[in-house]
Amino acid sequence: MQRYYPIMLSLEHSRCVVVGGGALGERRTGGLLEAGAEVLLVCPEIVSARLREWKEAGAIRHLPKPFSPDDLTGAALVVAATGADELNGWICDEAKRRGIPANSASDGSRGSFIVPAVVRRGGLLLTVSTSGAGPAWSARIAGELKARYGPEYAELTKRLGDVRLRVLAEVDEASERRRLMHAAVTDQAVETWLSMTELPDTEALVAMLRCWADEA
Known part of the structure:
Protein backbone atom coordinates (compact mmCIF):
# COMPACT_ATOMS: atom_id res chain seq x y z
CA MET A 1 0.00 0.00 0.00
CA GLN A 2 1.29 3.45 -0.90
CA ARG A 3 1.92 5.98 1.83
CA TYR A 4 0.60 9.53 1.54
CA TYR A 5 1.27 12.85 3.24
CA PRO A 6 -2.03 14.60 4.11
CA ILE A 7 -2.23 18.20 2.96
CA MET A 8 -4.88 20.89 2.41
CA LEU A 9 -4.28 22.86 -0.80
CA SER A 10 -5.40 26.42 -1.44
CA LEU A 11 -6.64 26.45 -5.04
CA GLU A 12 -8.58 29.73 -5.00
CA HIS A 13 -8.33 31.29 -8.49
CA SER A 14 -5.85 28.58 -9.58
CA ARG A 15 -6.16 26.95 -12.99
CA CYS A 16 -7.04 23.27 -12.62
CA VAL A 17 -7.40 20.95 -15.60
CA VAL A 18 -9.97 18.16 -15.59
CA VAL A 19 -9.82 15.70 -18.48
CA GLY A 20 -13.08 13.85 -19.03
CA GLY A 21 -16.70 14.93 -19.41
CA GLY A 22 -18.53 12.12 -17.61
CA ALA A 23 -19.53 11.30 -14.05
CA LEU A 24 -15.94 11.11 -12.77
CA GLY A 25 -15.13 14.48 -14.31
CA GLU A 26 -18.29 15.92 -12.78
CA ARG A 27 -17.37 14.77 -9.26
CA ARG A 28 -13.84 16.09 -9.44
CA THR A 29 -14.97 19.37 -11.04
CA GLY A 30 -17.57 19.90 -8.32
CA GLY A 31 -14.97 19.55 -5.59
CA LEU A 32 -12.60 21.96 -7.34
CA LEU A 33 -15.35 24.55 -7.81
CA GLU A 34 -16.17 24.32 -4.10
CA ALA A 35 -12.51 25.13 -3.43
CA GLY A 36 -12.70 28.23 -5.63
CA ALA A 37 -10.57 26.84 -8.47
CA GLU A 38 -10.81 27.96 -12.09
CA VAL A 39 -11.59 24.73 -13.94
CA LEU A 40 -10.60 23.99 -17.53
CA LEU A 41 -12.45 20.92 -18.79
CA VAL A 42 -10.80 19.07 -21.68
CA CYS A 43 -12.87 16.50 -23.58
CA PRO A 44 -14.34 16.13 -27.07
CA GLU A 45 -17.88 15.88 -25.68
CA ILE A 46 -19.52 16.66 -22.34
CA VAL A 47 -21.67 13.73 -21.24
CA SER A 48 -22.61 14.94 -17.75
CA ALA A 49 -25.67 17.19 -17.61
CA ARG A 50 -24.26 19.06 -14.62
CA LEU A 51 -20.99 19.76 -16.41
CA ARG A 52 -23.01 21.19 -19.30
CA GLU A 53 -24.90 23.39 -16.83
CA TRP A 54 -21.65 24.65 -15.31
CA LYS A 55 -20.30 25.40 -18.78
CA GLU A 56 -23.44 27.28 -19.82
CA ALA A 57 -23.36 29.26 -16.57
CA GLY A 58 -19.74 30.23 -17.18
CA ALA A 59 -18.52 28.39 -14.07
CA ILE A 60 -16.02 26.33 -16.11
CA ARG A 61 -14.20 26.62 -19.44
CA HIS A 62 -14.39 23.80 -21.96
CA LEU A 63 -11.92 22.78 -24.65
CA PRO A 64 -13.90 20.45 -26.99
CA LYS A 65 -10.95 18.32 -28.07
CA PRO A 66 -8.89 15.30 -27.07
CA PHE A 67 -6.27 15.95 -24.40
CA SER A 68 -2.79 17.06 -25.43
CA PRO A 69 0.16 17.84 -23.13
CA ASP A 70 -0.03 21.52 -24.15
CA ASP A 71 -3.32 21.71 -22.22
CA LEU A 72 -1.29 21.51 -19.00
CA THR A 73 0.35 24.91 -19.52
CA GLY A 74 -0.21 27.06 -16.44
CA ALA A 75 -2.06 24.35 -14.53
CA ALA A 76 -1.73 24.14 -10.75
CA LEU A 77 -3.37 20.70 -10.61
CA VAL A 78 -4.59 18.04 -13.05
CA VAL A 79 -7.31 15.41 -12.78
CA ALA A 80 -7.46 12.58 -15.31
CA ALA A 81 -11.07 11.36 -15.35
CA THR A 82 -11.52 9.90 -18.81
CA GLY A 83 -12.70 6.45 -17.70
CA ALA A 84 -9.78 4.83 -19.56
CA ASP A 85 -7.03 3.64 -17.21
CA GLU A 86 -4.12 3.86 -19.65
CA LEU A 87 -5.11 7.30 -20.90
CA ASN A 88 -5.50 8.54 -17.33
CA GLY A 89 -2.08 7.14 -16.48
CA TRP A 90 -0.46 8.85 -19.48
CA ILE A 91 -2.06 12.18 -18.55
CA CYS A 92 -0.74 11.84 -15.00
CA ASP A 93 2.74 10.95 -16.28
CA GLU A 94 2.76 14.07 -18.47
CA ALA A 95 1.66 16.23 -15.54
CA LYS A 96 4.23 14.77 -13.16
CA ARG A 97 6.99 15.38 -15.71
CA ARG A 98 6.06 19.05 -15.52
CA GLY A 99 5.96 19.07 -11.71
CA ILE A 100 2.16 19.41 -11.62
CA PRO A 101 0.19 17.45 -8.98
CA ALA A 102 -1.96 14.87 -10.77
CA ASN A 103 -4.79 12.55 -9.85
CA SER A 104 -6.10 9.57 -11.77
CA ALA A 105 -9.78 9.09 -10.97
CA SER A 106 -9.60 5.43 -12.03
CA ASP A 107 -6.29 4.34 -10.46
CA GLY A 108 -4.91 6.53 -7.70
CA SER A 109 -1.50 4.85 -7.79
CA ARG A 110 -0.81 6.36 -11.25
CA GLY A 111 -1.05 9.92 -9.96
CA SER A 112 0.84 11.92 -7.34
CA PHE A 113 -2.16 12.34 -5.04
CA ILE A 114 -5.51 10.74 -4.27
CA VAL A 115 -8.79 12.46 -3.43
CA PRO A 116 -10.34 11.53 -0.07
CA ALA A 117 -14.02 11.24 0.73
CA VAL A 118 -15.14 14.70 1.88
CA VAL A 119 -17.77 16.14 4.20
CA ARG A 120 -17.93 19.94 3.91
CA ARG A 121 -19.68 22.08 6.51
CA GLY A 122 -18.72 25.63 5.62
CA GLY A 123 -15.19 26.11 6.90
CA LEU A 124 -15.24 22.68 8.54
CA LEU A 125 -13.76 20.16 6.14
CA LEU A 126 -13.72 16.49 7.17
CA THR A 127 -11.80 14.08 4.95
CA VAL A 128 -11.43 10.30 5.05
CA SER A 129 -8.91 8.18 3.19
CA THR A 130 -7.88 4.54 3.26
CA SER A 131 -4.76 5.34 1.18
CA GLY A 132 -6.50 3.91 -1.86
CA ALA A 133 -7.17 0.52 -0.29
CA GLY A 134 -10.95 0.83 0.02
CA PRO A 135 -12.83 3.85 -1.39
CA ALA A 136 -16.16 2.31 -0.34
CA TRP A 137 -14.91 2.13 3.25
CA SER A 138 -13.90 5.79 3.08
CA ALA A 139 -17.35 6.67 1.74
CA ARG A 140 -19.08 4.75 4.55
CA ILE A 141 -17.07 6.53 7.25
CA ALA A 142 -17.68 9.88 5.55
CA GLY A 143 -21.41 9.12 5.61
CA GLU A 144 -21.21 8.51 9.36
CA LEU A 145 -19.38 11.83 9.82
CA LYS A 146 -21.99 13.59 7.68
CA ALA A 147 -24.74 12.31 9.99
CA ARG A 148 -22.75 13.23 13.11
CA TYR A 149 -21.81 16.74 11.99
CA GLY A 150 -24.92 18.35 10.52
CA PRO A 151 -25.37 21.64 8.64
Whole structure:
Protein backbone atom coordinates (compact mmCIF):
# COMPACT_ATOMS: atom_id res chain seq x y z
CA MET A 1 0.00 0.00 0.00
CA GLN A 2 1.29 3.45 -0.90
CA ARG A 3 1.92 5.98 1.83
CA TYR A 4 0.60 9.53 1.54
CA TYR A 5 1.27 12.85 3.24
CA PRO A 6 -2.03 14.60 4.11
CA ILE A 7 -2.23 18.20 2.96
CA MET A 8 -4.88 20.89 2.41
CA LEU A 9 -4.28 22.86 -0.80
CA SER A 10 -5.40 26.42 -1.44
CA LEU A 11 -6.64 26.45 -5.04
CA GLU A 12 -8.58 29.73 -5.00
CA HIS A 13 -8.33 31.29 -8.49
CA SER A 14 -5.85 28.58 -9.58
CA ARG A 15 -6.16 26.95 -12.99
CA CYS A 16 -7.04 23.27 -12.62
CA VAL A 17 -7.40 20.95 -15.60
CA VAL A 18 -9.97 18.16 -15.59
CA VAL A 19 -9.82 15.70 -18.48
CA GLY A 20 -13.08 13.85 -19.03
CA GLY A 21 -16.70 14.93 -19.41
CA GLY A 22 -18.53 12.12 -17.61
CA ALA A 23 -19.53 11.30 -14.05
CA LEU A 24 -15.94 11.11 -12.77
CA GLY A 25 -15.13 14.48 -14.31
CA GLU A 26 -18.29 15.92 -12.78
CA ARG A 27 -17.37 14.77 -9.26
CA ARG A 28 -13.84 16.09 -9.44
CA THR A 29 -14.97 19.37 -11.04
CA GLY A 30 -17.57 19.90 -8.32
CA GLY A 31 -14.97 19.55 -5.59
CA LEU A 32 -12.60 21.96 -7.34
CA LEU A 33 -15.35 24.55 -7.81
CA GLU A 34 -16.17 24.32 -4.10
CA ALA A 35 -12.51 25.13 -3.43
CA GLY A 36 -12.70 28.23 -5.63
CA ALA A 37 -10.57 26.84 -8.47
CA GLU A 38 -10.81 27.96 -12.09
CA VAL A 39 -11.59 24.73 -13.94
CA LEU A 40 -10.60 23.99 -17.53
CA LEU A 41 -12.45 20.92 -18.79
CA VAL A 42 -10.80 19.07 -21.68
CA CYS A 43 -12.87 16.50 -23.58
CA PRO A 44 -14.34 16.13 -27.07
CA GLU A 45 -17.88 15.88 -25.68
CA ILE A 46 -19.52 16.66 -22.34
CA VAL A 47 -21.67 13.73 -21.24
CA SER A 48 -22.61 14.94 -17.75
CA ALA A 49 -25.67 17.19 -17.61
CA ARG A 50 -24.26 19.06 -14.62
CA LEU A 51 -20.99 19.76 -16.41
CA ARG A 52 -23.01 21.19 -19.30
CA GLU A 53 -24.90 23.39 -16.83
CA TRP A 54 -21.65 24.65 -15.31
CA LYS A 55 -20.30 25.40 -18.78
CA GLU A 56 -23.44 27.28 -19.82
CA ALA A 57 -23.36 29.26 -16.57
CA GLY A 58 -19.74 30.23 -17.18
CA ALA A 59 -18.52 28.39 -14.07
CA ILE A 60 -16.02 26.33 -16.11
CA ARG A 61 -14.20 26.62 -19.44
CA HIS A 62 -14.39 23.80 -21.96
CA LEU A 63 -11.92 22.78 -24.65
CA PRO A 64 -13.90 20.45 -26.99
CA LYS A 65 -10.95 18.32 -28.07
CA PRO A 66 -8.89 15.30 -27.07
CA PHE A 67 -6.27 15.95 -24.40
CA SER A 68 -2.79 17.06 -25.43
CA PRO A 69 0.16 17.84 -23.13
CA ASP A 70 -0.03 21.52 -24.15
CA ASP A 71 -3.32 21.71 -22.22
CA LEU A 72 -1.29 21.51 -19.00
CA THR A 73 0.35 24.91 -19.52
CA GLY A 74 -0.21 27.06 -16.44
CA ALA A 75 -2.06 24.35 -14.53
CA ALA A 76 -1.73 24.14 -10.75
CA LEU A 77 -3.37 20.70 -10.61
CA VAL A 78 -4.59 18.04 -13.05
CA VAL A 79 -7.31 15.41 -12.78
CA ALA A 80 -7.46 12.58 -15.31
CA ALA A 81 -11.07 11.36 -15.35
CA THR A 82 -11.52 9.90 -18.81
CA GLY A 83 -12.70 6.45 -17.70
CA ALA A 84 -9.78 4.83 -19.56
CA ASP A 85 -7.03 3.64 -17.21
CA GLU A 86 -4.12 3.86 -19.65
CA LEU A 87 -5.11 7.30 -20.90
CA ASN A 88 -5.50 8.54 -17.33
CA GLY A 89 -2.08 7.14 -16.48
CA TRP A 90 -0.46 8.85 -19.48
CA ILE A 91 -2.06 12.18 -18.55
CA CYS A 92 -0.74 11.84 -15.00
CA ASP A 93 2.74 10.95 -16.28
CA GLU A 94 2.76 14.07 -18.47
CA ALA A 95 1.66 16.23 -15.54
CA LYS A 96 4.23 14.77 -13.16
CA ARG A 97 6.99 15.38 -15.71
CA ARG A 98 6.06 19.05 -15.52
CA GLY A 99 5.96 19.07 -11.71
CA ILE A 100 2.16 19.41 -11.62
CA PRO A 101 0.19 17.45 -8.98
CA ALA A 102 -1.96 14.87 -10.77
CA ASN A 103 -4.79 12.55 -9.85
CA SER A 104 -6.10 9.57 -11.77
CA ALA A 105 -9.78 9.09 -10.97
CA SER A 106 -9.60 5.43 -12.03
CA ASP A 107 -6.29 4.34 -10.46
CA GLY A 108 -4.91 6.53 -7.70
CA SER A 109 -1.50 4.85 -7.79
CA ARG A 110 -0.81 6.36 -11.25
CA GLY A 111 -1.05 9.92 -9.96
CA SER A 112 0.84 11.92 -7.34
CA PHE A 113 -2.16 12.34 -5.04
CA ILE A 114 -5.51 10.74 -4.27
CA VAL A 115 -8.79 12.46 -3.43
CA PRO A 116 -10.34 11.53 -0.07
CA ALA A 117 -14.02 11.24 0.73
CA VAL A 118 -15.14 14.70 1.88
CA VAL A 119 -17.77 16.14 4.20
CA ARG A 120 -17.93 19.94 3.91
CA ARG A 121 -19.68 22.08 6.51
CA GLY A 122 -18.72 25.63 5.62
CA GLY A 123 -15.19 26.11 6.90
CA LEU A 124 -15.24 22.68 8.54
CA LEU A 125 -13.76 20.16 6.14
CA LEU A 126 -13.72 16.49 7.17
CA THR A 127 -11.80 14.08 4.95
CA VAL A 128 -11.43 10.30 5.05
CA SER A 129 -8.91 8.18 3.19
CA THR A 130 -7.88 4.54 3.26
CA SER A 131 -4.76 5.34 1.18
CA GLY A 132 -6.50 3.91 -1.86
CA ALA A 133 -7.17 0.52 -0.29
CA GLY A 134 -10.95 0.83 0.02
CA PRO A 135 -12.83 3.85 -1.39
CA ALA A 136 -16.16 2.31 -0.34
CA TRP A 137 -14.91 2.13 3.25
CA SER A 138 -13.90 5.79 3.08
CA ALA A 139 -17.35 6.67 1.74
CA ARG A 140 -19.08 4.75 4.55
CA ILE A 141 -17.07 6.53 7.25
CA ALA A 142 -17.68 9.88 5.55
CA GLY A 143 -21.41 9.12 5.61
CA GLU A 144 -21.21 8.51 9.36
CA LEU A 145 -19.38 11.83 9.82
CA LYS A 146 -21.99 13.59 7.68
CA ALA A 147 -24.74 12.31 9.99
CA ARG A 148 -22.75 13.23 13.11
CA TYR A 149 -21.81 16.74 11.99
CA GLY A 150 -24.92 18.35 10.52
CA PRO A 151 -25.37 21.64 8.64
CA GLU A 152 -25.32 23.60 11.92
CA TYR A 153 -21.58 22.97 12.16
CA ALA A 154 -21.00 25.40 9.28
CA GLU A 155 -22.30 28.26 11.42
CA LEU A 156 -20.54 26.88 14.49
CA THR A 157 -17.21 26.86 12.66
CA LYS A 158 -17.73 30.44 11.50
CA ARG A 159 -18.61 31.46 15.04
CA LEU A 160 -15.50 29.82 16.46
CA GLY A 161 -13.45 31.72 13.90
CA ASP A 162 -14.96 34.96 15.23
CA VAL A 163 -14.21 33.87 18.81
CA ARG A 164 -10.57 33.20 17.91
CA LEU A 165 -10.15 36.59 16.26
CA ARG A 166 -11.52 38.35 19.33
CA VAL A 167 -9.30 36.37 21.68
CA LEU A 168 -6.25 37.16 19.56
CA ALA A 169 -7.10 40.86 19.64
CA GLU A 170 -7.96 41.01 23.35
CA VAL A 171 -5.48 38.64 25.05
CA ASP A 172 -1.74 39.26 24.76
CA GLU A 173 -0.29 36.17 26.43
CA ALA A 174 -0.01 33.18 24.09
CA SER A 175 -0.52 30.56 26.81
CA GLU A 176 -3.69 32.31 27.98
CA ARG A 177 -5.00 32.48 24.42
CA ARG A 178 -4.46 28.73 24.06
CA ARG A 179 -6.22 28.09 27.39
CA LEU A 180 -9.24 30.14 26.34
CA MET A 181 -9.47 28.55 22.89
CA HIS A 182 -9.39 25.08 24.45
CA ALA A 183 -12.28 26.22 26.63
CA ALA A 184 -14.09 27.47 23.50
CA VAL A 185 -14.43 23.95 22.07
CA THR A 186 -15.60 22.02 25.14
CA ASP A 187 -19.01 20.33 25.00
CA GLN A 188 -20.45 23.09 27.19
CA ALA A 189 -19.04 25.80 24.92
CA VAL A 190 -20.24 24.13 21.70
CA GLU A 191 -23.75 23.80 23.13
CA THR A 192 -23.67 27.47 24.10
CA TRP A 193 -22.48 28.69 20.69
CA LEU A 194 -25.17 26.66 18.93
CA SER A 195 -27.88 28.15 21.15
CA MET A 196 -26.83 31.79 20.61
CA THR A 197 -28.20 33.99 17.87
CA GLU A 198 -25.08 36.16 18.11
CA LEU A 199 -21.93 36.40 20.21
CA PRO A 200 -21.78 38.70 23.25
CA ASP A 201 -19.45 41.70 23.20
CA THR A 202 -15.74 40.95 23.43
CA GLU A 203 -15.33 41.72 27.13
CA ALA A 204 -18.24 39.45 28.10
CA LEU A 205 -17.03 36.79 25.68
CA VAL A 206 -13.53 36.65 27.16
CA ALA A 207 -14.97 36.60 30.69
CA MET A 208 -17.18 33.65 29.72
CA LEU A 209 -14.21 31.76 28.27
CA ARG A 210 -12.14 32.39 31.40
CA CYS A 211 -14.93 31.07 33.57
CA TRP A 212 -15.15 27.88 31.49
CA ALA A 213 -11.36 27.50 31.48
CA ASP A 214 -11.19 27.88 35.29
CA GLU A 215 -13.86 25.21 35.72
CA ALA A 216 -12.04 22.70 33.52
